[in-house]
Amino acid sequence: MPILVDRVCKDFGPLRVLDDVSLTIEDATFVTILGSSGCGKSTLLNMLAGLTPPSAGRLTLDGSNVTRPGPDRVVVFQQAGLYPWLSLRDNIAFGLRMKSARSIDWARVDELIEVMGLKGFENHRTYELSGGMQQRVAIARALVMRPRVLLMDEPFGALDAQTRHTMQQFLLGLWERIRATVVFITHDIDEAILLGDRLIVMSARPGRVALERVVPLARPRHWDMTLDPEFLDLKRQAMAILAA
Amino acid sequence: MPILVDRVCKDFGPLRVLDDVSLTIEDATFVTILGSSGCGKSTLLNMLAGLTPPSAGRLTLDGSNVTRPGPDRVVVFQQAGLYPWLSLRDNIAFGLRMKSARSIDWARVDELIEVMGLKGFENHRTYELSGGMQQRVAIARALVMRPRVLLMDEPFGALDAQTRHTMQQFLLGLWERIRATVVFITHDIDEAILLGDRLIVMSARPGRVALERVVPLARPRHWDMTLDPEFLDLKRQAMAILAA
Amino acid sequence: AAKPRVVIGYENNGADPYMVTQSLGLFQKTIPANVTLKFFASGPAAMSALASNSLQFMCGLGVPPFVAGISQGLPLAIVFNQERYTTAAGIVVRPGKGIKTVADLKGRKIAIAEGSQSSFELATFLAEAGVPFGSVRQLNMSPPEMRVAWTTKSIDAAIVWDPVFDALRGLGGRVLKTDAELPPDASSYNICIADTKWVAAHPKLATDFVRALDQGVTYTKQHPKKALAIMAKAAGVTLPVAKSELAGYQIFSAKDQTTQNVLGSGSNVANSATTKTLENTAKVLLKIGRITSLPKNPAEAVEPRFAAAAQ
Amino acid sequence: MQEEIIVQENTAPADALPEAPAPALGADRPPPVAQFPLRWRHVSRFATATALCVALVLWELVSVLHIFPPVALPSPVAVWHALVLLLVQGYGGHSLLDDIWISSVRIAIGFIGAIVLGVPTGLLMARSDLIFRIIDPFLQFVRPVPPLAYIPLLVVWFGIGELPKILLILIGTVPVIIIGTISGVRGTPSLRLSVARTLGASESQIFRYVILPSALPEIFTAMRVGIGVAWTCLVAAELIAADQGLGWLVQYAGQALQVSIVIVGIIVIGVIGYAMELLIRVFERRAVPWRGHA
Amino acid sequence: MQEEIIVQENTAPADALPEAPAPALGADRPPPVAQFPLRWRHVSRFATATALCVALVLWELVSVLHIFPPVALPSPVAVWHALVLLLVQGYGGHSLLDDIWISSVRIAIGFIGAIVLGVPTGLLMARSDLIFRIIDPFLQFVRPVPPLAYIPLLVVWFGIGELPKILLILIGTVPVIIIGTISGVRGTPSLRLSVARTLGASESQIFRYVILPSALPEIFTAMRVGIGVAWTCLVAAELIAADQGLGWLVQYAGQALQVSIVIVGIIVIGVIGYAMELLIRVFERRAVPWRGHA
Numbered sequence A, B: 001m002p003i004l005v006d007r008v009c010k011d012f013g014p015l016r017v018l019d020d021v022s023l024t025i026e027d028a029t030f031v032t033i034l035g036s037s038g039c040g041k042s043t044l045l046n047m048l049a050g051l052t053p054p055s056a057g058r059l060t061l062d063g064s065n066v067t068r069p070g071p072d073r074v075v076v077f078q079q080a081g082l083y084p085w086l087s088l089r090d091n092i093a094f095g096l097r098m099k100s101a102r103s104i105d106w107a108r109v110d111e112l113i114e115v116m117g118l119k120g121f122e123n124h125r126t127y128e129l130s131g132g133m134q135q136r137v138a139i140a141r142a143l144v145m146r147p148r149v150l151l152m153d154e155p156f157g158a159l160d161a162q163t164r165h166t167m168q169q170f171l172l173g174l175w176e177r178i179r180a181t182v183v184f185i186t187h188d189i190d191e192a193i194l195l196g197d198r199l200i201v202m203s204a205r206p207g208r209v210a211l212e213r214v215v216p217l218a219r220p221r222h223w224d225m226t227l228d229p230e231f232l233d234l235k236r237q238a239m240a241i242l243a244a
Numbered sequence C: 001a002a003k004p005r006v007v008i009g010y011e012n013n014g015a016d017p018y019m020v021t022q023s024l025g026l027f028q029k030t031i032p033a034n035v036t037l038k039f040f041a042s043g044p045a046a047m048s049a050l051a052s053n054s055l056q057f058m059c060g061l062g063v064p065p066f067v068a069g070i071s072q073g074l075p076l077a078i079v080f081n082q083e084r085y086t087t088a089a090g091i092v093v094r095p096g097k098g099i100k101t102v103a104d105l106k107g108r109k110i111a112i113a114e115g116s117q118s119s120f121e122l123a124t125f126l127a128e129a130g131v132p133f134g135s136v137r138q139l140n141m142s143p144p145e146m147r148v149a150w151t152t153k154s155i156d157a158a159i160v161w162d163p164v165f166d167a168l169r170g171l172g173g174r175v176l177k178t179d180a181e182l183p184p185d186a187s188s189y190n191i192c193i194a195d196t197k198w199v200a201a202h203p204k205l206a207t208d209f210v211r212a213l214d215q216g217v218t219y220t221k222q223h224p225k226k227a228l229a230i231m232a233k234a235a236g237v238t239l240p241v242a243k244s245e246l247a248g249y250q251i252f253s254a255k256d257q258t259t260q261n262v263l264g265s266g267s268n269v270a271n272s273a274t275t276k277t278l279e280n281t282a283k284v285l286l287k288i289g290r291i292t293s294l295p296k297n298p299a300e301a302v303e304p305r306f307a308a309a310a311q
Numbered sequence D, E: 001m002q003e004e005i006i007v008q009e010n011t012a013p014a015d016a017l018p019e020a021p022a023p024a025l026g027a028d029r030p031p032p033v034a035q036f037p038l039r040w041r042h043v044s045r046f047a048t049a050t051a052l053c054v055a056l057v058l059w060e061l062v063s064v065l066h067i068f069p070p071v072a073l074p075s076p077v078a079v080w081h082a083l084v085l086l087l088v089q090g091y092g093g094h095s096l097l098d099d100i101w102i103s104s105v106r107i108a109i110g111f112i113g114a115i116v117l118g119v120p121t122g123l124l125m126a127r128s129d130l131i132f133r134i135i136d137p138f139l140q141f142v143r144p145v146p147p148l149a150y151i152p153l154l155v156v157w158f159g160i161g162e163l164p165k166i167l168l169i170l171i172g173t174v175p176v177i178i179i180g181t182i183s184g185v186r187g188t189p190s191l192r193l194s195v196a197r198t199l200g201a202s203e204s205q206i207f208r209y210v211i212l213p214s215a216l217p218e219i220f221t222a223m224r225v226g227i228g229v230a231w232t233c234l235v236a237a238e239l240i241a242a243d244q245g246l247g248w249l250v251q252y253a254g255q256a257l258q259v260s261i262v263i264v265g266i267i268v269i270g271v272i273g274y275a276m277e278l279l280i281r282v283f284e285r286r287a288v289p290w291r292g293h294a
Ligand SMILES: Nc1ncnc2c1ncn2[C@@H]1O[C@H](COP(=O)(O)OP(=O)(O)OP(=O)(O)O)[C@@H](O)[C@H]1O
Pocket: A127, A128, A129, A130, A131, A132, A133, A158, B012, B015, B017, B035, B036, B037, B038, B039, B040, B041, B042, B043, B044, B078, B205
């Protein structure tokens, strides 16, 4: 679903966090967002999710105003936010259960558990999991929904390089299949360029769109591309802004 | 202070998390630990902190058994764990206040706030901070103590590249001055090699010490060193273990 | 037709013939109805049950709550006056405090269950002795607490009824006055009352009710030993206690009811001891602010018809 | 009333969006931000007043129709007259204001005593297994025992003055505070404790600077429950040789079937109880603004 | 007893290390792990029993020395005799077991009614400002009103059967449950709500699957406070035309000055109340094992 962010500002009391942010995100594109810590990335994501209203401006999804969360948009939050009273497996199936308790596709759930490397922990409580495992549960909980819009806030932040690569590959594979619109916040510049169709770099607070570029790499992507001159050029541009 | 980990095992019920881990960490060294998600890094750190007892084996600090947390060892946990009833500034000063409420060195606190890029947020509540800002508060809260042993669990995980570099530089600078023994868990291989005197790579669960190497780089370190052949060689070794 | 339902409330006044009637199941035997008995810890609690038509009869009630009820126009009447307190209630004083007469109570601490018969008794005694009602320090407490307060020397005197009256004597208290010294027209009684609307519609059952009570009195007189045992068990007290409690009552039979000293009969009802007691009680209660108006016609609240029929 | 509204607005989850569909009609750009619809706010603001009025009218109706005898349910008008009478003439020789004053003082001392005693006890019990095991059986044992039942003991030990009355209120309230405090302590996230321990906090500092604030939201809840319990103990307390106080008033008038006066007493108790509750809420709002964020 | 000890061990913070210095003497390697010192465990295990024994001995001592008149404090032996008498002969024409049974049934129905009514009401009030504003004033108003005061109203409206007794217990208990539930809902971390919303949960699903479990620890605390309140309401309830039940027993024997029997009644009430508390703790342990971890 296409997303439109139209001259959006967000203030927390006297603090302007986002200043006149405008974005057009076409359907089925994978947009990655870079930005320094505290520049308002999570705030923007929350607004897209329909959890906070903007102080000024407008956000639309498929042409209609975003006023509340909807099942079309699934979010991976920066904190895992798991439910301690549910087992790992039930946490992942939570969204499916909300849709229809009877017809939970357990095969899909178990497939994701496998992919996320969580096998053997199905019945563990969430507080018995390591930090990275919790984050993977939160990712699986979102992906199992196969939503039309996927909003992800530093989903791979707590993962080691190897696990992270596996996740990246899986996410791209899934995306090719379900063709969702993805907004993906990350701190890893390589990851941002390697995953995205479009790269957005935000300035420090108050957050503005400082750079917006189509990633000039073909799909499918692989790690060798990090040595392509186009890649390095884009990376350099992004770094210049972030270092400012 | 020297740390000795002697044939330590840790079980959670039927799950063996750490298996026969032995480590000798000399005084005033900076040890970095890499390992896949869920391999038991945080568990090891918790044991060093004196928060959980090992299931078998022994941990000593300066020759005496670790049985409880002590003010000599300060921990940066994987989650920020801030106190929501305190302002940012009071969160950072928490440890100092525990030592002596009268003689809090506010200058040191404010210096850290400045370094951490948190200026202007001194009186904010913790839940009004972004994820990365919360993590920086947790780091500052530990560093302000200038402890003899510093245990850090993925402290820079939620930070963007730029902020992360600033933090790394600051941490190294501080370490040169206070010469603490540092145990630093990270997922970033470059960071692990660049910061550490010694690199430890753990195998997947059950965690064992799979690699232990002195980092063959001179100090002071800088980012150019990531292209040194010694660096790349060590990186390759570590990646090989992590990919296994 | 289904049997009518009759609900009878009662209070625990220690050993008296009512206990016999209840324990021997005489209500059930005598009244051709489904009889249920309900215990009430206090008179006022029973009054609200009466007001809501949950009860047809209430036994063992003191006069003040009844007066409070009729002064508010509740359709209630006394159908049976069970007994008059004689030596089962009165004023006990602590020896060595120099309290020789009622007049000596001035400025002393006397325990009293406010709003009970005692307020009325005390007012009567004080008026006799010419002492102003307000000049005695009245401490409001329930009888069981009086016994405790007595042992801790928190009070100089108590105006109370059995079993505490007896207990305080046992603890060394001296009797200053007993209720026997009250004139019959200003005495303390335990009475049985009825819902007048209901009894007007079921005069036969009301007569049976009185008959059952009277059977208890008769049994007590004929088999005093057995009766005492029954009372002791029902009241949950020992035999000697029951004996002394019973001895403190002047018991009235159905025959006694129609005499001038009890309910009276015909046009004399208005001058009977019971009616006079109602009037006197009402006056005192009005004076101390417990009721806001006098009952319009106290004689209407005294109904000896069923007692007469039951003789 | 105003106060209460403010409290409400502040305790609602901060990030809630309006439930009602946002009015997004005239769409020239950039549009005014879709805000909370005002209609509902208004209804909500007057809901309390409306509910009270409806209740009053219903009451009047029921009493006018004589569904229940006036002895059981006097009309609002009769109650109003009784109130005026109590204020002007007083009852039992003193004014209603005296009753209010003396009862409020008893409640206040008993309740504050319960907090001063209960919070530290609860903290200790939650932290020390030994202390828990020693105190818990007595606490749990005393809890269900009706206050009426231990009045004699209080009288023996503490006479018939103010002390036993206040103690009775205290005994009735303190278990509520203790249980709430224990529960709050047990709910403290273990990470918070670990952080403090590793920062060198002593056990007593952890108590004061971590556990107490963490338990505070539940302690406040316990206080709000406790203030209600304290008031319900008042009648029992004022059975102990009292001749003043709201509990005494209700009791004394009840025995004389003066239902209008009883209802005045109930209303006064209710109103003061409500006021104390609102006061605690104000404190709560100041003391634990982070509720629901941690 | 055994049950209680288990409960304790499970509710202690999981990651606590022993406070006492670890005995690290004989240091051949690898050494036995420094574990929780066993000494303290033992003391702790018998602490409850010891405390009870000490209390009993003190009681016997005080009564033997005649510090207080037996009127106020009969000796344990006298109470024991009264208990035996009650069990063998009964009192007022029926056995103690009957009293226990009937009171327990009343409490159980009133208490379960309070939960069934209070939890949903609390959830609704916490989520809807409008409902909060309508119900809250009445709730806060009813809360401080002593049960003794509204007995007449209950009798007038519901007669003198079982209904008013159960209702009185319910009215006394339900505010405790409601306040606890509201407090639990308000304490729900907002992230949990956001997650559920964005996963497409409807408001009612959020209620059932997120808010209710989040509030559960506090609801359990409220239940534990509530069960005590329910018992203290029992005596008041059994003033309403009862002729059986533990409340009635205490009351009736009190009027007959049989203090030993009153104390037996108090002890039985205390023991049953304690048993119910332990039962709720078992449920709590099963239902909210994540307490302190979230
Ligand atoms: N309290 C617990 N109960 C049961 N299992 C636990 C508990 N704590 C940790 N574990 C298990 O121990 C293993 C190691 O956890 P740990 O947190 O040490 O991993 P980690 O190396 O820090 O991983 P990450 O990089 O994801 O943080 C995990 O499999 C986890 O499920």
